[in-house]
Amino acid sequence: MNLVITCGYNQSLHTVALINELTKQNHKIIGCLIVKTYQISRFKTYLKKFGLKTVLEKYKNSVLGINSSLKKETKYIKTYIGKKNIASTNVKSICTDLNIDFQLVTNLNSIDTLKFLDQKQIDLIIYSGGGIIKNKLIEKSKFGVINAHSGELPYFRGMNVVEWSIISKKEPMVTVHMINKGIDTGDILYTKLIDYNENDTIYDFRGKSVVEEIRLLLKVLKNFKNFYDNRIMQNRNIGKQFFVMHPILVKMLNSNLSSIMNNHFQIKKQKCAKIRNDN
């Protein structure tokens, strides 16, 4: 299969890991679209959506590589990259190393993007960030666009769904699905719980979900045709679209995480029961 991969910014470590592992699995990546990191319009949107504090944290952590509170979250992808002996630290460099054609674009729906894709025979586009995509892009490949979403679909659509799952007292899951014109409403290919342990914070859950997304995409792509043929259409009447969680809710969630896990999470309960039985 001829694959194209998207990416939200050049420093995206999960895209680096994904490209590396896909190549190892002998997938043919024929292109990569990298959305430019430094754009005033993008900065403004992020500022409005996440607030200055979060934007600065993201910038410090992802671009400058300085210690920040997000470090707790990114340690999982960094460990994964370390274990896989991946030397590249950004998407451009791994594309250059692996001889993958890449293009810097202002957004994934721009004319430049569509022109780049027009030159290629694409079977599948892998979404690894870059903002909302439109039909014109989806139609550029034979099977469409695949994505790993850090929430259980169709129940948790949209943003910060790891947090929204936990605050709703549901164990967080990752779903691999096809992208359609709605927000996380495309057909489902595979769903799996995120592994966690008793002492995890919300940053741990988020960090683990990123690695799980990579693993699940690799699993599905290894046998894509089978998963694709057995895909499940989402019932759009169930589930909700979630948005960026307000910091006060994140704080409340963090301080009540252990009681939520103790009282409501099945795996946790089973683990505790097992420990009790073992004793």
Add this chain to the structure above:
Amino acid sequence: MYARDRKKKLRIAIDFLISSMDPKGGSRAFYSRLYHPLKGWSNMYPETTGYIIPTFINIGKTFKRQDTIDKALLMADWLLSIQNKDGSFISGLYNKRANKKSIFNSAQIIIGLVNAYKFTKEEKYLNAAINCGQWIVGSQNKQNGMWDKYNYVDNFTPSYFTRVAWPLLMIWEITKDEKLKSGATLTLDAIYKKKLENGFIKDSGFQPNSIIFTHTIAYTIRGFYESAQILNDKKYEDIAVNLSEKFLKKYELNSFMSGAFTESFKGINSFECLTGHAQLAIMWLKIHKKFDDLRYLNASLKILDRVSLLIPSYTFIKRKGGVPGSYPFWGKYMIFRQPNWATKFFIDAILLENESLKSLKKSLSV
């Protein structure tokens, strides 16, 4: 940081609302050094004095403050003193010679009178509310559920008159006077029929075919919602919840709430109607409370951050603690003014927000 800032803004907002009170007992409509360069304050405004009463009672109960309770009752007594013999109240700002009656303003005063009655159990407040309600229903066009006169614009009954039905139902809840209930449902049904295919409710603005401030959109939604709670009516509740959700999604997706909309949901982005922000937050918080849908609490926290941020912390041109009608200050809604009702809705919203956060904290720990 968050809690400290909210507390501070709530405190200075309460101070602003208290300072809006005229010694006679009415709350002055707005503060503006442009409109009133010397004293800053306008004349008293019977309409909003009415619905500030429950805010002051709520502050009194929440923070155990007798001063705001006393002020609430002073307001209620002042309203009784200016009520017309036929039960109606005047439109616009108070002046002794004013004689133009208003359906909408009278209905908002009922909210205050019923709350004063519920708090004190003094019949004088209930009787005044009943007289007013009977005048409103007596003036209604029974053919279409609307009012031909005593409106802001002649022969135009805006859809935010759902907020006339709600106070009528508040009285009905106590007296079971079926005339008030049937008058209210006649209006609600007539406005319900104005629902457009896209979900918007036609004629929700001050005037026909005008842009529609989020202030009057939120009025319309709230009228349906509160009426639905009293009547236990799913149809009215659904229209209120669905519209609230549409505005929530618009806000979250754009990280911005336009100050006004057209009937095709097109936002007018040149200004923010901070009054409408606070009112939408109230709706979202009420929906969160009823349906336990945290997305509504989430959005209200964000929009109240925005209003909170724009409340002046010191007096210079604007008065400390007062929510400006619009941002920027020269925005289309209540230009260069800090209306008492914007601050009232902000306080109501923050008190609801506190309740919601407390109940969430409790539910997360079990």
